[in-house]
Amino acid sequence: MTASATKKLYIKTWGCQMNVYDSNRMADILHPLGYRAVDTPDDADMVILNTCHIREKATDKVFSDLGRMRDHKNIRKAKGKKTLIAVAGCVAQAEGDVILERAPYVDMVFGPQAYHELPEMIIRATGERVINTDLGTDSKFDSLPADHAAQDGPTAFLSIQEGCDKFCTFCVVPYTRGAEYSRPAEDILNEAKRLRDRGVVEITLLGQNVNAWHGDGADGLGGLIARIADIDGIARIRYMTSHPRDMDDTLIDAHRDIRQLMPFLHLPVQSGSDEILKTMNRKHTADHYRDIIARVRKARPDIALSSDFIVGFPGETEKHFEETLQLIRDIGFTTSYSFKYSARPGTPAANMQGLIPEKVKDERVQRIQELLFAQHTAFNTACIGQTLDVLMDGYGRGESQLHGRTPYNQAIHITTDRANFGKILPVRITAATATSVSGEIVA
Ligand code: 5AD
Numbered sequence: 142m143t144a145s146a147t148k149k150l151y152i153k154t155w156g157c158q159m160n161v162y163d164s165n166r167m168a169d170i171l172h173p174l175g176y177r178a179v180d181t182p183d184d185a186d187m188v189i190l191n192t193c194h195i196r197e198k199a200t201d202k203v204f205s206d207l208g209r210m211r212d213h214k215n216i217r218k219a220k221g222k223k224t225l226i227a228v229a230g231c232v233a234q235a236e237g238d239v240i241l242e243r244a245p246y247v248d249m250v251f252g253p254q255a256y257h258e259l260p261e262m263i264i265r266a267t268g269e270r271v272i273n274t275d276l277g278t279d280s281k282f283d284s285l286p287a288d289h290a291a292q293d294g295p296t297a298f299l300s301i302q303e304g305c306d307k308f309c310t311f312c313v314v315p316y317t318r319g320a321e322y323s324r325p326a327e328d329i330l331n332e333a334k335r336l337r338d339r340g341v342v343e344i345t346l347l348g349q350n351v352n353a354w355h356g357d358g359a360d361g362l363g364g365l366i367a368r369i370a371d372i373d374g375i376a377r378i379r380y381m382t383s384h385p386r387d388m389d390d391t392l393i394d395a396h397r398d399i400r401q402l403m404p405f406l407h408l409p410v411q412s413g414s415d416e417i418l419k420t421m422n423r424k425h426t427a428d429h430y431r432d433i434i435a436r437v438r439k440a441r442p443d444i445a446l447s448s449d450f451i452v453g454f455p456g457e458t459e460k461h462f463e464e465t466l467q468l469i470r471d472i473g474f475t476t477s478y479s480f481k482y483s484a485r486p487g488t489p490a491a492n493m494q495g496l497i498p499e500k501v502k503d504e505r506v507q508r509i510q511e512l513l514f515a516q517h518t519a520f521n522t523a524c525i526g527q528t529l530d531v532l533m534d535g536y537g538r539g540e541s542q543l544h545g546r547t548p549y550n551q552a553i554h555i556t557t558d559r560a561n562f563g564k565i566l567p568v569r570i571t572a573a574t575a576t577s578v579s580g581e582i583v584a
């Protein structure tokens with residue numbers, strides 16, 4: 142490949158880690174066509190906006206960004222250069238027609254199950270505007286390139302499961318990502334080995350319902366993790382996002398038995414009220430969740446726990462909300478995410494009675510975050526003085542700044558030689574905030 146044949150590819154990613162994985166794979170697919178990923182849209186030959194539809198705010202951001210992409214395309218056009226603009230991901234899946242209508246400068250719109258067809262779509266886009274929102278029954282994974290040409294750094298995401306059959310009443314995922322699909326174990330193990338060969342030491346297994354994974358040849362997610370742990374060179378394994386209903390004994394035991402499985406669990410509960418959990422169609426109660434956590438803690442006493450919460454779901458009274466706060470007090474989370482309920486078109490909850498006024502949602506989200514932030518801060522502060530193994534997974538702003546992750550998934554900033562990038566080193570924690578810690582490498 143000559144330098145002049147190289148084209149600049151800018152991918153902007155919103156939303157979950159599955160989108161990050163998809164964006165990385167798009168870069169891998171486009172690598173043989175001469176595209177090289179760049180960090181800013183400046184002078185990019187192709188721009189892909191990989192979008193998220195989970196809440197209204199996320200969707201709005203796409204349309205405001207699209208305006209900037211039109212300007213970008215016009216500036217390049219004035220210089221006689223062509224620019225391909227693509228919208229990918231869940232907004233593309235759900236609102237592809239609207240995007241093409243509202244944004245005539247968009248060349249391609251494709252959903253999360255169609256991006257493996259990017260090379261064909263690029264050819265088609267020379268003569269027409271392309272829309273591909275096929276949810277497909279064939280797996281895109283079979284068509285993705287074996288090579289992770291665009292992989293960079295010691296950590297990688299690996300999608301093992303996609304889609305969802307749980308149909309929580311608030312969630313668009315079953316409609317944008319389609320039915321539940323588990324990749325075969327062999328494919329996953331091969332991909333893990335190829336990532337290892339590229340220098341990856343930490344793999345995060347991804348799925349909308351990752352612990353519902355039921356591919357062949359292994360005993361659920363716990364069995365799969367055991368097989369990945371057998372791959373030489375993979376020092377750390379994580380997984381997300383899980384559903385309480387799928388926390389089986391093998392997976393819980395894996396937290397006790399598998400050294401490489403990091404002591405961190407993101408297990409969204411959404412609400413602490415049985416009545417709200419029922420109307421959300423979560424298929425479990427608050428006590429069921431408490432029981433799972435007790436069993437996980439028995440297996441791995443130091444496990445760090447994380448969750449997602451939705452406040453202001455239709456019908457949520459002050460009593461229901463107080464039950465959520467109580468569950469948080471009972472369990473204690475080291476990190477978590479809380480969202481105001483956002484009605485999503487086409488979901489059952491969008492037609493429910495008992496909408497909660499915005500003012501009440503604002504007040505509740507503030508209260509829940511106050512409680513959660515206090516817990517996050519307390520956990521991080523309690524780590525001061527401890528020595529934790531840190532994987533140096535990124536570069537900080539300064540010349541001698543690295544970013545890393547502790548086993549508990551805490552973000553950490555360290556002043557050290559950049560040559561330490563990619564290493565796992567013992568670090569003594571010296572300071573903490575609600576969202577990160579800092580420390581010094583122990584000589
Ligand atoms: N409104 C608010 N939050 C939502 N989430 C999913 N759908 C909605 C919605 N309609 C949150 C859930 C989920 C996380 C990824 O996003 O908490 O776990």
Ligand code: SF4
Nearest residue numbers: 305307308309312314
């Ligand atoms: Fe959405 Fe519920 Fe499926 Fe999670 S489990 S992806 S919240 S439908």
